Amino acid sequence: MSERIRAEIYRHDPSTGDAPRYDRFDVDGEPEMRVLDVIRAVYEKEAGDLAFQYACRTGRCGTCGVKVNGRPVLACQERAKAEMRIEPLTPFPVLRDLVVDRGEVEERFRALALAPQRAAPHAGTREAVDPILAREIGRLGSCISCMICVSACPAVAERPFDGPAFMLELRRLDEHPADHGPRLEQAVEHGMLECFGCDICTQLCPIDLSPADAIRGFRRQVYFGSRDGKNGATRQAR
Amino acid sequence: MTNVPDIRVVRTDVLIAGCGGAGMRAAIEARARDAGVVLLAKGPVRANHTRMSGGRYNVVTGLNPDDSLDIFFDDTIVGGSGLNNQRLVRILVDEALDRAYDLESYGLVWERKTPTDYLVVGSGGGSRLRTLGSFDEGIGVSEVMLHECYRLGVSIREFQMLVDVLQDDDGDVVGGLVLDLRRGEWVVYEAASVVIATGGTSQLYETNSGPAINTGDGIGIAYRAGAELVDIEHMQFIPISFVYPRSIRGYTLTEPQHYGTRHNDVNGEPGKLLNIKGERFILKHDAKWAEAGTRDMLARAIMLEIIEGRGTPEGGVWLQPDPRVFEQFLHERPIYSKRILENYGEKAARFQEPLQVMPSALYTTGGIRIDENGRTTVPGLYAAGEAAGGVHGANRLGGNSMPDIQVFGRRAGLAAAADARERGAVSVPLQQARARTHALESALRAAEGVRPPHLKSQVQALMWNEVGLVRSAPGLTAALAKIRSLRAEVLPRLRVTRATRVLNREWMEAIELGNMLDVAEAMSVAALERTETRGAHYRTDFPTRDDARWLANLYVRREGEGSRVERRPLVTIAPHAALAAAQ
Amino acid sequence: MSAVGLPRDSTRQAEGILYGAVGRQLNRWTGIYIVGFVVVHVINEATLRIQPRPDVLVALHALDVEVWARAALHSVEGLLYFAVGFHFLYGLKLIAMDLGARLDVRTTFWAIVALAAIPGVWQVVTIGVR
16 A cells, blocks of 8 residues: 555644644555554654644554544554544544543543442452453453544433443443442443444444443343342343 | 743642552552542553553462462562562562452452462463463553542542652652643642652663653653662563554564463473574574573564564564464453454464564663662652562563552552651742743744654664664664763754644653653663673673673662763572571 | 454444444434324324315325325335334344344344345335236
8 A cells, every 4th residue: 555645634722712624634655554653644744733642552542532534443443544534532522633631531430430349348368250250341341441432322422321331331340249339220320221222332342342232231130130139130141 | 921821839648650550559559548649641541551561460379389489589580680679579479469459359350260260371481370360451450440549539630741850958859840731731749759650661662562651751750850770771672562564563462472382381382483484593592491481582582583684574573373272362362362363364363374573662671779668769759660670670571560560559659658648748949840841841932943753763763773682882882972962962952843832742752852861871871881691681792691790780870961870789688498487 | 264253353443334323323214204104194094084175185195195006106115114124123133132132233234124125125026017
């Protein structure tokens, strides 16, 4: 791929009175180039004042989310397109150019109290967890909180719903044997029942998780209740 | 300058710079002891190095009857080529298990074979199986710690970069000067204790495995404040990392042994490394351990093959994985399988064809000298994690950084909170801060000069070529002169494209470059001084290990505009048989 | 190839169809289409005996009858069958997944579209040929 890549990048500094605009840049294409490579090339060669965010460049820190041609993706993972429009992740407030303010996101995580709420303090010895359940909790725990799913979710856009990623985190705690927090109630309170079940989050999750499945796990608890206290119903259903 | 806001002053007990594992662990401990804690993140809170790691955790759990604390201790010292601070290592091996349970109490779920038997696997340089892991790797480790910080009410400030510590007339630390990158405003934190947990310096090298924020800020800050650095000549290179595409070049693929049956069995075979002629070149370097050897030996052997022209056109060598371990690899490390699939294709991801690999700068083995409680040589200044030195000696064992950040993060937080309570209120010299901010804003005022990204790539190439895996006196001398001239002549001439104060990346990089050049200087000075080959430090002009002269640590301290390097005896403890009896 | 499934290659997420979005929109529009038809038909049937007929009811009657009677509008009728089929199957899928069925988003989408299209296409083809 030696052709030129044409990128239109959203530029806006809310601290000035200037209106948002799109700047067009032509970048030399390279094999396997990712969107982040294009953004970095623009910064290094053309627009030294471009504000953008990344840290790990390997899909782990979850901080480089942008919209490419209208669709939310991780800039470090998504392959560059010959023509693309790069915009900051919606619906978050823009700090400048491609960088959004995640302050409200972190406040929501904080408010959900996602440390295990234990009946008794950890005993300081190995805690018993079924090995298969341990993997499931670990799988849910690998969510990178990149907010791609929240950005893409139509229920977040139309209804009072915090977003798929938050439900996934609640689900992780609900599955955790030591946690006794009211996770189902929290999920309902934060809009779990508003989910359309469309699975856009499943398709776009950069690390192959399915927040929609986590939500459906909660829904089965709503329909059937828990058989043997915490986690019973969902364990059976799976 | 009418639009420059004045310095905002905020009071706290403990100021912690860096929101990776060490910083968060220090914050948890200090906050749990009722200290007021502010935790600074240079970017978003989730941008840290802990998150990028495989989260493997070396610990003697008692589940492997062949292992013991003493064997863990010995492995760590042998792996570190004898340079480790033995007092720190003893604490590491003794406290690792309690800290593993702490992580469990925060919600991390270790992989296990039965409900209470953790899965214990091997790691490079470890003579016994003693490595725990969780399915969510470093992501899970950092995530549960973040939620614990939230639970305890740690105040986390995103996009706030520690620029320097502030000291009173006696040199004691009384706070930190911080740039709020979101607003471009200066904040002074008045704090009796400042903990440096800003991670390593992998960004000093053009091929690196770390996050873009690891520019050695805290090490540079401590060095300027007069703190001693130890073992700073030792930079760890991960032997195998992605070679292409550009975006992921240098990202770790961990160790060859995980690509073979040795992953489960110390008598098994690691994945094989081959040069372009198909030769198993590693046998020339270490016939006994071969590809299961320590990271330093492997990285050097691979780099020499590449430099000597037996590498691939893309600049790597081949790793031949064992297809029999594919399913287990996929099961345990699906995130790595996914990255291999996306970058090298399906056959490689299924271990049906070899992968191209190359060494990459991973971990700053040395760092700020600390005592058992994270205290540096500057009163009021603490350090933990990758920014600190001494635990790993000349080379770090895979799986040892996770217990390091937990054990010494906690100890630093504990000491910082206790000392802050004892010291009481401090007040910062604002004049000192104002003078510093004026200098740091020079890049915003300059009409012409050099753009920071250009200087950065120059430094990275210089370090990779001359202060990297293969070193020699002429190269190091030239590099040191170049670093000093860049610092004296180019650093003050940096300029930004546009003088906006809001999230100005060029401005941030200009400040980072000050730290990078200071650390580069210390590294080069120490590397030049150590006229032998040991651990990750390989000198072509002194290619053998010289225990008679060099079984000693190098300490580097800033003096005037230069630096002073001193060789001192190892920090040792009584042999562990006696120690074990005493306990 | 081994039976073990690899993780996804998620480096082309901005390309191709966003199945969830298309499915959800189709479900919404087929629902509106069905409701529209039912409303027209039911009101027409219910008001057949009203005399004298106001213009609006005459128009409504014409619309209802013509949708069914005119050969040129068989595609509208086919669309109705498709709408009923899609809306029914999509709803079933949502319920099945809520109850624990694990269905792939992409294949399920195409399966529902294909199944829903059968009666509509059949109708258009057979009536069209007659």
